[in-house]
Amino acid sequence: MSLKGKVAIVTGATGGIGRQIVENLASEGINMVLGARRAEKLEEIKNSLPSVKIEVVKCDVTKQGDLENLVEIAKDKFGRVDILVNAAGVSSQYPFWQQPKEDIEKVMYTNYYSYVMLARLVVEIMKEQKSGHIVNITSGSVMVDPPPRNFIVYTSLKVALRAFAKGLFWEMRDFGIKVTSLFPGVTRTPLTNRLKDISEEQSRLMEPEAVAEAVLFALKQPENVCPLELAVINQRTPWKKPVIPFKQDHPDK
Numbered sequence: 001m002s003l004k005g006k007v008a009i010v011t012g013a014t015g016g017i018g019r020q021i022v023e024n025l026a027s028e029g030i031n032m033v034l035g036a037r038r039a040e041k042l043e044e045i046k047n048s049l050p051s052v053k054i055e056v057v058k059c060d061v062t063k064q065g066d067l068e069n070l071v072e073i074a075k076d077k078f079g080r081v082d083i084l085v086n087a088a089g090v091s092s093q094y095p096f097w098q099q100p101k102e103d104i105e106k107v108m109y110t111n112y113y114s115y116v117m118l119a120r121l122v123v124e125i126m127k128e129q130k131s132g133h134i135v136n137i138t139s140g141s142v143m144v145d146p147p148p149r150n151f152i153v154y155t156s157l158k159v160a161l162r163a164f165a166k167g168l169f170w171e172m173r174d175f176g177i178k179v180t181s182l183f184p185g186v187t188r189t190p191l192t193n194r195l196k197d198i199s200e201e202q203s204r205l206m207e208p209e210a211v212a213e214a215v216l217f218a219l220k221q222p223e224n225v226c227p228l229e230l231a232v233i234n235q236r237t238p239w240k241k242p243v244i245p246f247k248q249d250h251p252d253k
């Protein structure tokens with residue numbers, strides 16, 4: 001299925017996963033509006049991909065006005081939005097009792113609110129078009145139950161995002177709008193560099209290419225097929241410690 005000439009908004013375009021998605025979308029001839037806070041990095045990415053039309057927008061996804069501006073620019077420059085890829089995100093690894101309040105707020109607005117709000121803004125356009133595809137980069141952690149220790153705010157918001165996307169699919173499918181949630185395992189990106197307890201054996205981490213390939217897989221399905229959820233998980237566990245310890249010292253000990 002040809003994607004040439006379609007228009008995509010991609011958030012997190014300067015990140016490990018987002019950047020690779022942008023490259024893969026460009027290789028299919030998809031024009032893009034890219035959002036992130038680092039404007040100079042966005043320009044660099046635009047200049048490296050001359051085969052497609054790219055608009056770059058300095059955007060803080062925790063700010064409502066910036067989200068609205070991103071979608072407005074896509075409408076103004078291209079007149080349509082066929083694809084939204086939500087790939088902006090932050091990591092957050094704390095024992096809950098030590099997690100700063102500001103961190104909880106940042107994760108909520110970046111990893112959850114911006115995804116939902118951008119979906120809200122683009123569905124109006126996609127509904128008019130009677131077509132569109134929303135792809136959320138969620139997380140493989142949603143498949144771990146209970147949520148992994150030290151990641152409970154991060155993971156529970158990803159679980160909420162997963163639930164949101166499933167509901168959105170059922171609500172929007174009669175308008176021709178597809179929704180895909182992608183659950184990557186631990187991937188080699190700047191985000192992972194900041195985490196503790198990741199294996200030093202780099203070959204245990206996935207490359208962003210695996211995630212970007214899964215995005216294209218989702219986008220290339222026939223009109224009547226929607227890959228609602230795709231999990232691309234590490235074959236070799238990347239953690240030094242189990243994510244759910246099976247043994248714990250009693251607090252009184």
Ligand SMILES: NC(=O)c1ccc[n+]([C@@H]2O[C@H](COP(=O)([O-])OP(=O)(O)OC[C@H]3O[C@@H](n4cnc5c(N)ncnc54)[C@H](OP(=O)(O)O)[C@@H]3O)[C@@H](O)[C@H]2O)c1
Pocket residue numbers: 011012013014015016017018035036037038039041059060061062087088089090091110111137138139140141183184185186187188189190191192
């Ligand atoms: N890496 C993994 O192992 C992994 C696994 C599962 C799920 N994920 C998910 O995949 C997504 C991308 O992660 P990544 O590994 O690619 O992270 P990354 O390399 O750290 O990139 C994060 C991206 O998000 C953008 N971003 C962060 N805060 C923002 C804000 N307030 N406003 C606008 N943009 C913001 C950054 O752009 P600027 O700094 O330029 O603003 C950057 O483009 C996240 O949702 C993450 O939870 C990652």
